[in-house]
Amino acid sequence: MSTHAATATAIPQKTPLLQSRLGSFLAVVPLSIWVVNHLWNNLAAFNGGAAWQTSVTQYKHPYAQAFTFLIVMLPLLFHTGWGLVRMFSFKPNNLAYPYYGNVKYLVQRVAGLGVLFFIGAHVWLAFLQPRLIYGGAEPFAAIAYEMRWHPPTLMVYVLGVLGTAYHLANGLQGFAMGWGLLASERSMRRFEPWSIVIFLVLLGMGWGALFSLFKAGETDEIKVERTRIMQERGVQSDH
Numbered sequence: 001m002s003t004h005a006a007t008a009t010a011i012p013q014k015t016p017l018l019q020s021r022l023g024s025f026l027a028v029v030p031l032s033i034w035v036v037n038h039l040w041n042n043l044a045a046f047n048g049g050a051a052w053q054t055s056v057t058q059y060k061h062p063y064a065q066a067f068t069f070l071i072v073m074l075p076l077l078f079h080t081g082w083g084l085v086r087m088f089s090f091k092p093n094n095l096a097y098p099y100y101g102n103v104k105y106l107v108q109r110v111a112g113l114g115v116l117f118f119i120g121a122h123v124w125l126a127f128l129q130p131r132l133i134y135g136g137a138e139p140f141a142a143i144a145y146e147m148r149w150h151p152p153t154l155m156v157y158v159l160g161v162l163g164t165a166y167h168l169a170n171g172l173q174g175f176a177m178g179w180g181l182l183a184s185e186r187s188m189r190r191f192e193p194w195s196i197v198i199f200l201v202l203l204g205m206g207w208g209a210l211f212s213l214f215k216a217g218e219t220d221e222i223k224v225e226r227t228r229i230m231q232e233r234g235v236q237s238d239h
Contacts, residue, residue, distance in 0.1 A: 024178045
């Protein structure tokens with residue numbers, strides 16, 4: 001029996017081909033481009049707070065921010081709905097067939113749920129809440145301080161980046177299969193190392209950015225700036 005055995009047992013109804021391809025397209029093209037670009041921009045933290053804020057939070061055109069939000073959120077909402085429908089339309093058969101492909105299928109679904117909650121929290125806390133409630137983008141000092149001095153925040157981001165990197169890298173293989181780019185078991189095996197490389201690159205970018213924020217958060221300048229920000233917001237600082 002091949003290690004790439006069928007990864008799920010389908011309930012009678014099947015996902016239409018056009019809907020399946022549209023769902024995978026919206027998952028891979030706009031969202032993947034945005035994820036890679038977002039991780040790359042966050043690496044600017046190695047160059048300091050000003051460079052990070054310019055790269056991550058500033059937009060050259062007044063409408064660029066709203067446009068970026070829409071081209072990310074609309075495909076994300078569609079992909080989320082599509083993914084949930086697929087998740088409840090198939091059930092894993094890992095107990096009957098404990099093969100590598102089945103394990104990947106199960107981990108992909110678990111990672112997808114984790115990433116859904118992570119992105120929801122991230123979009124609210126790092127994008128919407130600062131702008132809607134405090135009238136501006138999240139300051140570098142605030143997020144760097146949280147990374148260094150609030151372990152739950154750091155852990156959520158570490159696991160969130162891990163899940164995102166895996167879900168995207170593994171999803172590329174599913175995308176290629178769905179669009180007929182990988183039409184044989186041999187081609188899937190040959191693509192596997194590339195999927196692992198993509199996963200490691202994305203993980204390295206994400207964790208690298210987190211490390212730079214973590215290191216920046218321990219400086220006295222960040223502590224002072226964060227205290228000033230909390231005072232302006234009317235929130236009592238815990239340090």
